[in-house]
Amino acid sequence: MDYNFSQTEINIEQGTLAITLPSFDFDNFPAVAKALLQRLDAILIEQEPSADLHQWLIDFEGCQLLLKAEYYSASIWLELLILNDIEHLIFIQQLLSHY
Structure with a gap:
């Protein structure tokens, strides 16, 4: 898809970088996350699913971020581990805006 x-x-x-997906379904997070990782050419390092929060540790060009999704708010976002890496998050936003 x-x-x-x-x-x-x-x-x-x-x-943080919030990503709005009109049809986001928490139960489909793995498929959505894999598509996002492919779009960014990012690497999955570790994943931690739970009943109401998915959290994946990813690497994007040497910058580690958390890819999170929450059931109750039906939201998905990227979160920096190191705030000084903000230029990576800005670049990701620009990259995603071109699709």
């Missing part, structure tokens, strides 16, 4: 990841909102202070 082809997902549209172009609707994003960055929070510089928190180091």
